[in-house]
Amino acid sequence: MARRILSRFGHWSSYVFAVEFDTKSDPIYFALEGKHSEGPQVFRNVLADERCYSLHVYSDDIIERAKFYGGLKNKLSKELPSECTLLEMSTFQPNVKDSVIKGYFLKDSSKSSATERVLGELLRNDPVYVCSYLCGGEDRQWSQHLWSNTEDGWVVGSEKYCVVPAEKPKHHPSTLNIINDDVFYSFEDAYKVLQQCGDIIPESKAVLELVDQRLESKEKTAFPVIVIEGLDATGKTTLTESLTEALGATLLRSPPQCLSPWRARFDTEPPLIRRAFYALGNYLTAGQIGQEARKAPVILDRYWHSTAAYAIATAVGGKLGNLPQAGSEVYGWPGDLLRPSLVLLLSLSPQERMRRLQVRGQDKTREEEELEANHLFRQKVEEAYQRIEGPACVTVDASPSPDQVLQQVLLLIREKCHL
Ligand SMILES: Nc1ncnc2c1ncn2[C@@H]1O[C@H](COP(=O)(O)OP(=O)(O)O)[C@@H](O)[C@H]1O
Numbered sequence: 168m169a170r171r172i173l174s175r176f177g178h179w180s181s182y183v184f185a186v187e188f189d190t191k192s193d194p195i196y197f198a199l200e201g202k203h204s205e206g207p208q209v210f211r212n213v214l215a216d217e218r219c220y221s222l223h224v225y226s227d228d229i230i231e232r233a234k235f236y237g238g239l240k241n242k243l244s245k246e247l248p249s250e251c252t253l254l255e256m257s258t259f260q261p262n263v264k265d266s267v268i269k270g271y272f273l274k275d276s277s278k279s280s281a282t283e284r285v286l287g288e289l290l291r292n293d294p295v296y297v298c299s300y301l302c303g304g305e306d307r308q309w310s311q312h313l314w315s316n317t318e319d320g321w322v323v324g325s326e327k328y329c330v331v332p333a334e335k336p337k338h339h340p341s342t343l344n345i346i347n348d349d350v351f352y353s354f355e356d357a358y359k360v361l362q363q364c365g366d367i368i369p370e371s372k373a374v375l376e377l378v379d380q381r382l383e384s385k386e387k388t389a390f391p392v393i394v395i396e397g398l399d400a401t402g403k404t405t406l407t408e409s410l411t412e413a414l415g416a417t418l419l420r421s422p423p424q425c426l427s428p429w430r431a432r433f434d435t436e437p438p439l440i441r442r443a444f445y446a447l448g449n450y451l452t453a454g455q456i457g458q459e460a461r462k463a464p465v466i467l468d469r470y471w472h473s474t475a476a477y478a479i480a481t482a483v484g485g486k487l488g489n490l491p492q493a494g495s496e497v498y499g500w501p502g503d504l505l506r507p508s509l510v511l512l513l514s515l516s517p518q519e520r521m522r523r524l525q526v527r528g529q530d531k532t533r534e535e536e537e538l539e540a541n542h543l544f545r546q547k548v549e550e551a552y553q554r555i556e557g558p559a560c561v562t563v564d565a566s567p568s569p570d571q572v573l574q575q576v577l578l579l580i581r582e583k584c585h586l
């Protein structure tokens with residue numbers, strides 16, 4: 168595998184493979200060597216007698232790659248025997264931006280031949296590399312074998328690479344491809360993605376038509392622009408409405424109302440496409456801000472902080488510590504997007520947030536495991552919110568009563584925006 172995939176990027180020996188066995192621990196990192204080597208066995212503690220495979224998606228077309236990678240998981244979950252476990256896997260050059268090739272690592276404890284049949288089908292029809300991992304010899308060394316598609320069907324290649332442990336890289340692999348895969352730092356970069364989707368997602372054209380008619384607005388506004396950010400159910404709607412009234416302001420939101428007919432559609436798309444849609448929403452809203460902030464203060468329900476924080480938190484796998492360090496360029500503000508005067512982040516304990524969600528009649532029946540995963544996700548969103556700069560957000564305790572939160576926020580606005 169290494170050879171074909173990596174011919175595009177360089178020599179395979181510079182690549183490292185990461186398998187996420189468990190969200191709370193570091194991935195297992197390994198590299199490949201052409202010859203037998205002594206040393207600790209990479210999978211000793213995590214794989215018993217299971218058969219293992221890896222799948223890597225390749226395509227030079229970023230849209231095809233994103234669509235296929237997203238769909239592959241669903242397809243495999245449906246077709247593979249239930250004894251199979253699919254894990255996230257990345258192949259990357261340590262600390263080299265944009266070097267990640269995404270894939271899945273498959274553990275198979277079934278004794279059936281169904282797994283190989285499904286993988287063989289994939290190999291024949293789809294942009295995917297398949298490898299088997301075998302453990303053999305007296306010292307139980309793991310090796311990787313690339314499958315090839317031949318006229319007689321697929322075969323396991325004769326070339327084998329020894330699997331050897333690799334060092335933990337300075338940056339978690341999921342942080343390497345954030346720029347322009349998950350977060351877009353200019354109008355043009357987001358626009359290009361939707362343009363490329365035109366044929367497969369007809370709705371992109373309608374969105375681009377709206378975007379083409381947007382008003383451009385980058386300059387400083389006459390009246391202050393105040394953004395209210397926070398996780399779902401922290402009280403943004405309640406506060407933005409009362410603030411708007413108290414200040415005689417105009418209430419706007421991102422994504423703007425005019426994108427509502429397409430939002431659900433884009434929410435089902437892979438991150439690349441979904442995030443480009445939200446990024447463009449911010450530019451549409453910026454046009455509206457430019458108009459409205461000539462006449463009155465503007466209160467904004469979500470803006471760039473939401474777009475970037477959710478995108479980064481979703482993209483970065485595993486632990487909170489895997490997020491890019493504070494000060495990283497991924498937390499920077501797009502140079503061509505109108506900057507608000509003040510960003511307030513509503514913060515709430517997980518318990519109170521859950522209580523408010525339940526009052527609203529949502530999220531009552533989550534499983535324990537999902538709760539745990541969501542807990543990690545929420546922590547990552549909040550942390551990313553706080554690391555975004557240009558302007559950075561000011562955290563507000565959203566646990567008091569609606570009126571007390573309003574009074575606290577009015578004081579802050581008076582102090583920071585001289586209103
Ligand atoms: N300060 C507050 N104290 C108690 N409940 C609140 C407060 N602010 C909002 N709520 C309630 O919590 C729920 C979520 O608030 P909402 O404003 O819809 O949040 P968001 O827009 O952030 O999702 C609603 O049922 C709302 O009435």
Ligand SMILES: Nc1ccn([C@@H]2O[C@H](COP(=O)(O)OP(=O)(O)O)[C@@H](O)[C@H]2O)c(=O)n1
Pocket residue numbers: 398399400421422445448449469470471473474475477478
């Ligand atoms: N400006 C924005 C607003 C929302 N979003 C996305 O929209 C989602 C939040 O939507 P939501 O339905 O919870 O929003 P609210 O109903 O809380 O306003 C997040 O997953 C963000 O990824 C965004 O990317 N950019």
